[in-house]
Amino acid sequence: MxxxxxxxxxxxxxxxxxxxxxxxxxxxxxxxxxxxxxxxxxxxxxxxxxxxxxxxxxxxxxxxxxxxxxxxxxxxxxxxxxxxxxxxxxxxxxxxxxxxxxxxxxxxxxxxxxxxxxxxxxxxxxxxxxxxxxxxxxxxxxxxxxxxxxxxxxxxxxxxxxxxxxxxxxxxxxxxxxERNRQYEPLNPQKPKPEVPALPAEPSSASKTPLPAGNAYKTECSNPTLQPAFDYMLSHKEENFSLKSLAHLCHISPSYFSRLFTREMGEHFSLYVARMKIEWAKELLATTDWSVNEISNHLNFCDAGYFIKIFKKHESVTPLFYRTALKDKE
CATH class of the missing domain: 3.30.450 (Beta-Lactamase)
Structure with a gap:
């Protein structure tokens, strides 16, 4: 009332x-x-x-x-x-x-x-x-x-x-x-994130201690208001996503979309998108023989150097070392 x-x-x-x-x-x-x-x-x-x-x-x-x-x-x-x-x-x-x-x-x-x-x-x-x-x-x-x-x-x-x-x-x-979001929370508890096997650290003169891999991005959405944005992102991996355009897709304001998104995913929109792009890059490194440049272009990074920098920030290793480590495991 x-x-x-x-x-x-x-x-x-x-x-x-x-x-x-x-x-x-x-x-x-x-x-x-x-x-x-x-x-x-x-x-x-x-x-x-x-x-x-x-x-x-x-x-x-x-x-x-x-x-x-x-x-x-x-x-x-x-x-x-x-x-x-x-x-x-x-x-x-x-x-x-x-x-x-x-x-x-x-x-x-x-x-x-x-x-x-x-x-x-x-x-x-x-x-x-x-x-x-x-x-x-x-x-x-x-x-x-x-x-x-x-x-x-x-x-x-x-x-x-x-x-x-x-x-x-x-x-x-x-x-x-x-209010609907508050009602959904007890019915949709957060699922534990899947474990990602750790990769060995990239060799260096300073240390050879293994470094953990980054956390996988969350792929499920319990909030129906945000679902159109998630569906769009998952089917347009090659695009650079704009918070404003996704908010328009959900018929809500950008500021409200940002608040709902952070509450749903546990992190800010830009951080989530970066993590999501890196996970897709890891899939391409593991399943294709594309070069680092080709993967960078496909996922719409501004250049390969920036892609390598972001990848290493999340995974603690370069894309090439990640691919090599996967092949060694096989």
Whole structure:
């Protein structure tokens, strides 16, 4: 229930606040996010001086709160952004955040004036007793409110609606995937890595003590989200794999792919790929008569020298010595 309906749990509020500030700057609208109870979960971005003055006035603040509440309820009823006029005839927008037909909060935007000539006949959602509320100070601040055409307001409301709901749905999906991973772990315990026979150390003047071979790479994946990436790597051994392209293949972000991959394999993506390439190189050394250059080119190393360097880092011997040692064993 918490992951489904608590916006503070669903969204990284630190990152969302940065996005909200940028959206407010670009759209020239004041923006704030509230939960399904109407309680703010972010601070107000670009709140206009006029509205700050009115909201801090004990006499008018209750009318502002009524506008927010009524606007949110109307947006929920319509299941789409609701554009309305407040008790000071200022334009506001309530954008419902709905996931699986469940209302979990809203994005409130606005605090703008309509350009002259725009007459969309919008509802004034809350009225108050007629009285002289426009002091000289408020009049000057009212004149500073951003001015937009109705068409611009509608386009901005649609953009904020699509963006906000997309971010929330993606965040929920991320939490669901993480929860599934936690459930899979007890059912898929890590299998012990197969033992690789040690090869004798490459002769040197310093030592002739045998050095252990590197650990084999893990070939099985228990996480279905990552399975498309594993299938692709195993069937395209000759390619250089990009974390970004494999993440796209799994329909998740590169950063999320990297976290899932490290958790699944126990090592970073780049380290795993290097180990995997070396294991394939060992297979080719054992089963073909290809030269070191040919194997290096086939596995898409930048050059043979780099291939030999990486191979020796993992296996403690050069590719040629590895092949010779295998033949001696036979």
């Amino acid at each position: 918490q992951s489904k309906f608590d916006l503070k749990y669903i969204i990284d509020m630190g990152e969302w606040t940065k996005l909200q500030e940028s959206l407010s700057l670009v759209t020239r609208m004041a923006i704030i996010m509230v939960d399904y109870k109407g309680v703010p979960v972010t601070t107000h971005s670009r709140c206009q001086a006029f509205c700050q003055t009115v909201r801090s006035d004990k006499e008018f603040s209750p009318y502002c709160q009524k506008c927010d509440a009524r606007g949110g309820l109307e947006a929920v009823r319509l299941s789409r952004p609701y554009i309305y006029r407040c008790h000071f005839d200022i334009l506001d927008i309530a954008i419902p955040i709905i996931v699986d037909n469940q209302y979990i909060g809203a994005l409130m935007a606005g605090q703008i004036r309509l350009a002259e000539g725009s007459n969309p006949n919008l509802e004034q959602i809350v009225s108050r007793p007629q009285q002289d509320a426009m002091t000289a100070d408020r009049v000057s601040k009212y004149e500073l409110l951003p001015v937009m055409t109705y068409e611009e307001v509608v386009a901005t409301a649609d953009m904020l609606n699509h963006l906000c709901n997309y971010v929330v749905k993606e965040s929920i999906l991320k939490h669901e995937l993480l």
